Amino acid sequence: MSEEILSQTEIDALLSAISSGEMDAEELKKEEEDKKVKVYDFKRALRFSKDQIRSISRIHENYARLLTTFFSGQLRTYVNISVASVDQIPYEEFIRSIPKMTILNVISMEPLEGKILMEVNPNIAYSMMDRLLGGKGNSDVQPESLTEIETTIMTQMFEKAVVNIQEAWSTIVEIDPMLDEFEVNPQFLQMVSPNETVVVVSFNTQIGDVSGMINICIPHIVLEPIIPKLSAHYWMESATKERDPEKYAILSKHMEKVELEAKVILGQSNITVNELLQLSTEDIISLNQKIQDPLTLEVNGEPKMHVQVGTVHKKVAVQVMDHIERRSLS
Structure with missing residues (x-):
């Protein structure tokens, strides 16, 4: 347990407060004992360390940059996507936190087991579709009223966006992501048990004047085989690996012509x-x-x-x- 070291000025002020009766020594002792008890919710089991969460954040910061470039080219407008937060929560809590009607993309991650879920806020999804159809990026279409044509357009757009996951994850594992399902009602999806721990990566997304969130839900079963690679030690080892002589020679040859x-x-x-x-x-x-x-x-x-x-x-x-x-x- 880490201990906090007080300066001489703080010690003097504390002793002065106890002598004058402003603070009670017994009360301080009781507070210190209370601090030793930490509430733990077994329904919110933390299965990933802070180090592993930071690694997942790094992977998806790269993915955010790839998505920004991809959507900017597809929509031909200002797009900015950045990681807002990375949290581990029960799957049930994630499902309750998203709109009742939204855009859901279920993505397989072969050869990893399980699937991940990309949830796109309706404001963002409809703005994308409106831009693709030649509009200004404003739309008030509701998920339940999507036509077959609109569903096809969105599916094709997100299929292309899914490809970038392969490049973002390439530093950890080689995967072949594929869009398996397109859904609008989260109640129809039961990827894992309600109490299963999932990592939720939230992206702040700005498309023109429209802003919203994109969330990626990654179940523990997907990350379990690669957990050892989500450590700072692995990243440092990867960064210091001996360079490939053949690739180095090719790169040097090209550099000489610059x-x-x-x-x-x-x-x-x-x-x-x-x-x-x-x-x-x-x-x-x-x-x-x-x-x-x-x-x-x-x-x-x-x-x-x-x-x-x-x-x-x-x-x-x-x-x-x-x-x-x-x-x-x-």
Whole structure:
């Protein structure tokens, strides 16, 4: 158990309050004993550690970026999707928290067992559909009144969005996600038992002037085989794995062909507009560069090296003297 260390000033203030009768020592002792008892709800069993929840959050932050790019291209309007929260709750609690009529996409995650659920707030789903049909992104269609054509349009759109899950999860496991069902009533879905722990990832979603939530519900059975990979230790190991020599050679070869702009700054000077207008042939402009000082070589506008001017084969050239260390922003 972690202990809180008080400063001398806080200790003096506490002793003074007890001496003056403002605080009761017995009452403080009782409060300390009460703190040792922690309420635990067995219906809300926490089956994932904070470290594992952070890993799931990282995966879906990447997925949010992929969805933002995908929907921006599909809808041709401003789209912003970001992770709002990642929580573990009973499945029953998640079902009660979403609208009675909403857009539900059941997604299989082969080769992982079980399925995940993507719930899209009606405001967001109908705005997407309205944009696809040539509208401005505003719609008041109700889920229960969707026509077969509207259902088909939404299904095809979310089928394409599901593909991005594969790339987002690729750092952990290779999966082949597929949209299995499209539903509007959560009461018709019973993916797992009501008390089963699920991880709910909530996304803040902005499409034009319309905002709402997209929720992804991931049952424990889906994540169970990959739980060891949802640790910081695994992520650090993955980041420090030995690089593939063949891929490194190909990447290096491509990098060698990248063009950069390199230029040497001979000096600078500040003059007024009036002085500029008065310039004529054989006038001299004094630069702030001393002859004995090295010049600066810039690469793509960033200072990289100190150089000195000379000639090579009757052409003007510069010789590198030293590198310019990049300054930290702190």
